[in-house]
Structure formats: C-alpha cells, structure tokens
Amino acid sequence: MNEEYGDAYPVEVQWWRPRRVTAADRRPRIAALPGDGIGPEVVAAARRLLDALGEFDVTEHLVGGCSIDEHGTALTDEVLDACAAADAVLLGAVGGPKWESTDPDAPRPEQGLLGLRKGLGLYANLRPVRPSVALAHASPLREDRIRGTDLLVVRELTGGIYFGDRGRADGEAHDTCVYTVEEIDRIARTGFEAARSRAEGGAKGGKVTSVDKANVLETSRLWRETVERLASDYGDVELEHVLVDNAAMQLVSAPARFDVILTENMFGDILSDEAAMLTGSLGMLPSASLGEDRPGLFEPVHGSAPDIVGTGMANPLATFLSVALMLRYGLDRPGDAERVEAAVEAVLERGLRTPDLSWVEPGRPPMSDLPAEVEVGTEEMTDAVIEELQR
Numbered sequence: 395m396n397e398e399y400g401d402a403y404p405v406e407v408q409w410w411r412p413r414r415v416t417a418a419d420r421r422p423r424i425a426a427l428p429g430d431g432i433g434p435e436v437v438a439a440a441r442r443l444l445d446a447l448g449e450f451d452v453t454e455h456l457v458g459g460c461s462i463d464e465h466g467t468a469l470t471d472e473v474l475d476a477c478a479a480a481d482a483v484l485l486g487a488v489g490g491p492k493w494e495s496t497d498p499d500a501p502r503p504e505q506g507l508l509g510l511r512k513g514l515g516l517y518a519n520l521r522p523v524r525p526s527v528a529l530a531h532a533s534p535l536r537e538d539r540i541r542g543t544d545l546l547v548v549r550e551l552t553g554g555i556y557f558g559d560r561g562r563a564d565g566e567a568h569d570t571c572v573y574t575v576e577e578i579d580r581i582a583r584t585g586f587e588a589a590r591s592r593a594e595g596g597a598k599g600g601k602v603t604s605v606d607k608a609n610v611l612e613t614s615r616l617w618r619e620t621v622e623r624l625a626s627d628y629g630d631v632e633l634e635h636v637l638v639d640n641a642a643m644q645l646v647s648a649p650a651r652f653d654v655i656l657t658e659n660m661f662g663d664i665l666s667d668e669a670a671m672l673t674g675s676l677g678m679l680p681s682a683s684l685g686e687d688r689p690g691l692f693e694p695v696h697g698s699a700p701d702i703v704g705t706g707m708a709n710p711l712a713t714f715l716s717v718a719l720m721l722r723y724g725l726d727r728p729g730d731a732e733r734v735e736a737a738v739e740a741v742l743e744r745g746l747r748t749p750d751l752s753w754v755e756p757g758r759p760p761m762s763d764l765p766a767e768v769e770v771g772t773e774e775m776t777d778a779v780i781e782e783l784q785r
C-alpha cells in the first residue's frame with residue numbers, strides 16, 4: 395500500500411489474458427470495422443486471410459466518416475454494443491479529406507476510434523516494431539543503425555490531452571491534459587509486465603524506458619513518480635526515464651537500445667509513427683488496444699491513406715500483422731498468430747513489395763544478397779501470404 399495515495403488503485407492488472415477463450419462449440423466472433431479510405435481494402439484482404447485460417451463469424455459495421463455520412467455520427471450506440479459483444483474487433487482506418495474541418499462542432503471520423511477506445515476501456519495500446527531483415531534497406535535509416543531493433547511501444551490510450559476538457563471561445567482555445575494515479579499505474583504495470591514477458595520469451599528484453607516531459611509538465615511528474623513507485627514490484631526489470639524530445643532523437647540515432655517504451659497518449663501517438671518508419675514503411679506497423687474485460691481492438695497504424703484509395707496498391711501487411719495480434723492477444727490462438735507472422739516474413743523474403751515498401755534510393759545499386767523486388771498490389775500480396783500459410 396502506498397501512503398500518499400492509499401491502495402485505491404488496482405494491485406493486479408492482467409497482462410494480456412484474452413477476455414474470452416472461445417468455447418470449442420462456437421466460432422470466434424469478430425466485429426470488423428472497415429471504415430474509410432483504404433480501410434475497406436485492407437479489411438477485405440484480412441477477411442480472405444481469416445477464411446484461409448479457419449472459421450470465424452465476421453460481421454461488418456460502419457465507423458468513422460462512412461458512419462457520419464449514414465448516421466451523422468462517427469460511432470453509433472448499436473455499433474459500440476456490437477463491438478462490446480464480439481470476441482475481438484478488427485478495424486481498418488478512419489478519416490479522410492472529405493470530413494476534414496476546423497469547425498469545433500463538425501462530427502469527425504476520429505471520434506469513432508476515440509469513442510471505441512473509451513467505450514471499450516482500451517487503455518493499453520501495444521505497437522511492436524521489429525524491422526524485417528528483408529526490408530532493412532527500405533528503412534530511411536542506415537542498416538547498421540536499425541540492426542537489432544526490436545521494441546514495443548506501450549501507449550496509454552484513454553487519458554491525457556486526448557480526453558481532457560477542450561474548448562474555444564473569444565479567439566482562444568484550450569486542450570487539457572489530465573492523468574490520475576490509477577490511469578498511470580495500470581498502464582505502467584502493462585509496460586513492466588510486457589518487458590518481463592519479453593525477457594522470459596527469449597526476446598531481448600527486461601527494460602522499460604518511461605518517456606515523459608517531467609522537466610515541464612505536472613502530469614509528467616506524476617507519471618514519473620508513479621512509475622518509479624511501481625519499480626520495486628518489478629525488481630527484475632530495468633527502468634529508465636527519458637524526456638520525450640530526447641526519446642525522439644534516440645529513436646533515430648540508436649533504436650536498438652530500446653525494449654519497452656512506456657508513455658502517455660499523445661507522446662505515444664507521435665513516437666509510434668516515428669518508430670514505425672524504422673521498418674521502412676508505416677504500412678508495416680500493427681497495433682493492439684487492450685482493456686480489462688472487454689474485447690480488444692486490432693488495427694494497422696497507417697490510417698486511411700486517401701491518396702491511394704482505389705488503386706489496388708494498399709499494403710495489407712500491417713493489417714495481417716494486426717490479425718496476428720488479434721489471434722494472440724484477443725482470441726488465444728498463439729499458434730495461428732505465429733503462422734501469420736511467418737507467412738508475412740516469407741513473402742517479404744521472396745521479394746514481394748507493395749509500392750510503399752519498394753522505395754530504393756535513386757542511383758543506389760541493388761544489393762547482391764537480396765532477391766529481386768517484385769512490385770505487387772493488395773490482391774497479389776494477399777494471395778502470396780495465403781499461399782505461404784497453406785504450405
């Protein structure tokens with residue numbers, strides 16, 4: 395028990411125990427939310443992948459801009475209820491230029507995603523970054539910089555400036571960042587548990603880098619104090635505190651030094667895009683959003699990519715890797731998760747690339763030890779991954 399705060403906050407926070415282990419006599423229920431932009435394209439690809447893996451009950455619902463068009467709101471109560479009743483939620487992407495507006499009263503597609511996070515209590519967002527060897531040269535960083543990078547961003551997802559009071563009046567606007575000890579405590583435990591389990595799993599591991607801005611922000615000082623206090627429960631895990639600006643710098647100068655990056659909502663949003671780019675493309679980064687007792691939400695990080703909608707060139711791999719996270723953390727099927735991850739790695743090794751991945755520095759000679767790159771679209775990439783699965 396802590397003297398300053400009492401023992402009001404939970405002592406035990408589960409790591410990622412799936413909410414419901416599906417009974418053998420029924421299929422896992424997945425609420426699929428294709429959303430906007432390339433969302434429907436990558437979710438359709440994921441449904442083909444799921445069909446190849448086994449039997450799942452998938453139902454589709456509207457969220458984001460398409461829901462605004464249909465119902466005037468980015469997330470209806472019916473859709474939230476349907477998601478809450480599912481075993482897992484798979485989301486494509488939300489947003490697009492059509493719904494962009496600076497009018498504070500206009501409905502926004504992102505409210506759909508934020509409403510799901512809040513409504514399902516999904517406070518822990520996991521974004522694993524492990525650049526594939528086959529893509530090392532597609533990274534904007536030199537290969538020797540990214541070698542050995544295997545990190546996990548553990549981002550707080552239901553608090554901070556995203557959900558604090560905001561408003562605008564008389565030529566002035568404000569957004570408020572608020573954190574409670576309880577909120578920090580539970581996400582910090584998730585970070586420590588993740589580091590511990592990564593160390594046990596044989597991955598390099600056992601270190602938490604807690605990222606804050608404690609030299610300026612009061613919420614960050616509470617964050618640091620709370621994380622520090624927890625460290626005694628996790629004596630086997632190394633803990634360091636790094637200021638967010640410094641963390642942004644080290645992510646590009648020495649990414650391999652990180653194991654678990656534990657941080658608040660806004661810092662995690664920014665750092666995870668930066669970390670994603672280490673893999674060569676935002677099109678590769680999956681994400682899992684987990685809570686205590688409601689279904690998890692699994693989504694690629696890339697967003698709706700309005701510039702390539704309908705071209706058939708969307709990279710489905712981040713969605714496939716999100717399906718793998720769903721199988722592991724949401725549906726308790728770790729074996730299937732590994733099969734999907736191995737199949738994705740195999741197609742990359744074969745040289746298959748969607749355009750976002752086939753970035754090659756102009757004038758740079760091809761590397762002799764790499765297979766020739768073959769540019770493919772969403773369909774062919776999906777065919778190839780399914781083919782690998784069935785090998």
Ligand code: IPM
Pocket residue numbers: 489504507508663695
């Ligand atoms: C993300 C996205 C969202 C966020 C947007 C779409 C609201 O950028 O999941 O990182 O800021 O959390």
Ligand code: MG
Pocket residue numbers: 663664667
């Ligand atoms: Mg983001």
